[in-house]
Amino acid sequence: MYLENLVVDAAEPRRLGRFWEAVVGGETLTDEPGVYETRLSIEGGPVLDLCFQRVPGSPPPPRLHVDLRGGSRQTEEVDRLLGLGARHLDVGQGDVPWVVLADPEGNPCCVMDERADHARTGPIAALPLDSADADRDARFWSWLTGWIRVPGRLPTLRHPSLRGPLLVLCPEPSPKGTAKNRLHLDVRLEDGDDPDDVAAGIIERGGRELRPDWGDLPWRIYADPSGNELCVLPAHS
Template sequence: MYLENLVVDAVEPQRLGRFWEAVVGGETLTDEPDVYETRLTIEGGPVLDLCFQRVHEPSSPPRLHVDLRSGPGHAEEVDRLLALGARHLDVGQGRVPWVVLADPEGNPCCVMDERTEDYLTGPIAALPLDSSGVERDARFWSWLTGWTRVPGGVPTLRHPSQRGPLLELCPEPAPKGAGKNPLHLDVRLEAGDDPDDVAAGIIERGGRELRTGWGDLPWRIYADPSGNELCVLPARS
């Protein structure tokens, strides 16, 4: 299995997808009214597709967000994002060494000051995910994605190449509510992976399968031990 997609709910997928494509320097994969996909390729590291899918209205506040690398030109990068359509956002962050912005549909993202751990991440420095048990969830996501633990404070995972974004498990400010997370991650099975074995492994590690009532889908939907939604996609033929 491997991490394939960052999926974002969007009222206007094309508008939001083009914004993020410009932010990360992605390559367009799909440009349709209901779905926009762009690919971020990290040289020598992972490939991450950013997928924007239409919803009729925004859902719950996100438990997953994007931290962006700025490099030495921090103020210039903030100005670039504002020119693309972002805006400043106050989430009660106070005095911090990063800048909190909202994308065109209000999803928060942070422009980080340059950090040692951002070396070789590419434009996305990190994907912070709310967790009710950070050590437990770090083990869960490491098993699910094959990403490995990075030494340090907050439990953090990274692609085995040690390139690309960090996946940070952060103590949640509040338990997961009933609403769907507007950002989630997809993993892809590889040839030889048994979907039922994967399902059993997810449940064994504290996750659960979700029944959505959306009819037959080619993928299966789960929640991690903290309730964060994720999808497991079939192996490519």
Template sequence: MYLENLVIDAVEPQRLGRFWEAVVGGETLTDAPGIYETRLSIKGGPVLDLCFQPVPGPPSEPPRLHPDLLGGPRQAEVVERLLGLGARHLDIGQRDVPRVVLADPEGNALCVMEERASYDGTGPIAALPLDSADPDRDAEFWSWLTGWTDVAGAAPRSLRHPSLVGPLLELCAEQAPKGAAKNRLHLDVRLESGDDPDQVAATIAERGGRELPAQWGELPWRSFADPSGNEFCVLPAPAPAPAG
């Protein structure tokens, strides 16, 4: 399995998708009614697709997953660029911190980060902090799920693609348990050829996750929650290339 998508719910997928495509310098994959997808490729490292899917309303609960953007010595310049693209300053009670907290055009929180040695080689997305009831437990879960490996970082536990470039997945101690509302942002992993979907589902349960009931009829992917309740999807293995 491998991490493939960062999925962001959006009232206006095209508008929000184009904002984020400009932010990360992505390549448009899909621009169709109700869905927008852009690809972030990290040289020598992972490929991450940002997928925007329609929902009826703006975020109503604090985010449990959000993007931290690379700032460093260019932090002020990056902030000004994002404001010009349609972001705005956001007060979440952060007080005097070195990062700058913004909201994207639909109110989703993001941070522009100060310089950190652990962000070397990340690309435009420095980290993806994910709320966790038990960072040690959840780091083991997500490492198995994605194949990412432990690295040093500011969070209790941080994971990174085996190439050691690209963003960090940071397991951060949650301020409150996961509520009933679905996370506005979630991750998707993709099965590889030979992976048994039922065995993967069974192992997810053994490791403390659970499968979620299908709510939108028959779909090619399956939905799960990690041990802290954060939703994610497991996508089927890619179809074999046609014989040539």
């Protein structure tokens, strides 16, 4: 199994997808009215597809967001994003060394200050995910993705190449409600992976399978031990 997608619910997938493609320098994979996909390839490291799908409705408070690498060019990067359509956002962050912005649909993202652990991440420095038990969830996501634990102030995972974004498990400000996360992660099975064995492994590690009434889908939907939704996609044929 491997981490394949960062999926974002959007009112206007094409508009939001093109914004993020410009932000990360991605390569267009799908450009349709209801779906937009762009690929971020990290040299010597992982490939992450950013997928934008039409899902109407007001977004709940985010439990997963994007931290962008700013570093010594933080001010220039903030100005570039503002020019692309981002705006400043106050989430009560106070006096912090990073800059909080909102994308064109209001999803928070942060442009980070200079940090040694952001070396070789590429444009996305980190994917912070809310967790009720960060050590437990780090073990869960490490098993699910094959990413490894690396030093960090919070439990942190990274692709074994030690390139690409960090997956950071953050203490949740409040328990997960019933509303679906606006951003979630997809994992892809590889040849030889048994879907039922994977399902059993997810449940054994504290996750659970979700069965929404969305018709017959080729993937299976789960929640991690803290309730964050994720999808397990079939192996490529």
